[in-house]
Amino acid sequence: MSAGRTARERVRAELIAEITEIARRQLATDGAAGLSLRAIAREMGMVSSAIYRYFPSRDDLLTALIIDGYNALGAAVERADDAVRGDRPDAFGERWLAVCRAVREWALAHPHEFALLYGSPVPGYRAPQDTVAAALRDTRVYARIVTEARAAGALEPLGPCPPAPSAIAADMGRIRDGVGMDVPDDVAARAVTAWSGLFGTVSFELFGTFNNTIMDGAAHFDHSMALLGRLIGLETPRT
Amino acid sequence: MSAGRTARERVRAELIAEITEIARRQLATDGAAGLSLRAIAREMGMVSSAIYRYFPSRDDLLTALIIDGYNALGAAVERADDAVRGDRPDAFGERWLAVCRAVREWALAHPHEFALLYGSPVPGYRAPQDTVAAALRDTRVYARIVTEARAAGALEPLGPCPPAPSAIAADMGRIRDGVGMDVPDDVAARAVTAWSGLFGTVSFELFGTFNNTIMDGAAHFDHSMALLGRLIGLETPRT
């Protein structure tokens, strides 16, 4: 973590930082497919082959950007939850809505990075294990809200729903362990469904599926998230 | 529709068909980014520039594949609904589940095509108007189920949910007109939310977000769709 001792190590770390920064700017402009090591080198006044001293391949640079992206989204989600939780830790519905909005707003502000994280996988790219750990960061926030809400007895089941079949018990157990969501299978299944709905809604808006139909994205999103929150059992505020 | 009269026109139509067929195979193998006009030409024993007589650019070929994809998915969804509707037109929950399963199964069978339709937009590609019409085909089936269910009085509202805010009335109206979903705003909003949840769930499974956690994708999917069906007000069968 501390700056490397030798001058070489220091300049090396700086160059790596500069490369990823330019790459992030390229990503924001042209998307993942437009990310070009040659263009980065050009912008740095280097020759393209020199970049390979720092990133052995384009995919390795992509991995760095993906991890950064997951962390940025995760941090935004954490901030959103903390902002509500600080004042009213029991306002679980508000916390859920705040988290959903944070995801949407981060996605709208960084569309290409969101596409990199949750869009079609980059062909030929195999996500290394480092990325899957970073990918869980925002999910943990979300799991915490559901867990705390249930512990507080704040989950009001929403009408008669089919119970979780035993076939998904093992999967729900893995989710429980993976992100620390300590709730029964029924609640976990509803939470996963709502979570998928959140990202599906953001994807639809961002990728243009809603084009020319849903114009007031924010209003629709808020209402949609309120409905999904109710599916979990959360009381969401009127929007 | 009938074969062109002149020999040239006939061979032209055949060549276009052969190009799209090879392109579809390339798409299934390598994904949209791996689609290469040069490779297609090579496989056809032509020189690359000759392809441009038939498709003026790579994007135009992509457009053809996208329209084909929407139609294939739409047809699969129509078949799934018709299979249930023929016997039991009032089994709205079963029809909803059948449609959801059709989407998932088509996506699993044609992952790259699904990614082309619902994944990150191809950078620089601007969807022409032809594609958006084709994109509505599966949605119409889905809208028909919800509309018929409501007309039959088969929608049992699921507990107390926030009512649709007036801010989304115009958007819901556009959806009503666009896909022929003749239901009030409250129902339309729930339907759109469930619909987003369907594609979010399929995307998560297909793009690897569920990696190593949800192993029995089918069981989780069925239960998730049952929950979303209940959100609309449909009675879904035990799975």
Add this chain to the structure above:
DNA sequence: CGTCCGTCAAGAGCGGCGCTCTCGTTTTGT
């Protein structure tokens, strides 16, 4: 102090890509 080895930037080059332009040839419609 001098040597020596690891690190580095640079350059040339490979095969691939989308796309354009030209040039003969073939087919079509008149």
Add this chain to the structure above:
DNA sequence: ACAAAACGAGAGCGCCGCTCTTGACGGACG
């Protein structure tokens, strides 16, 4: 029969990821 349109082939432009070689530089050690 002849002009016009359509066509395949070829060369070429600028881009890409990636590899290999070469020569210079600098910190570590004898």
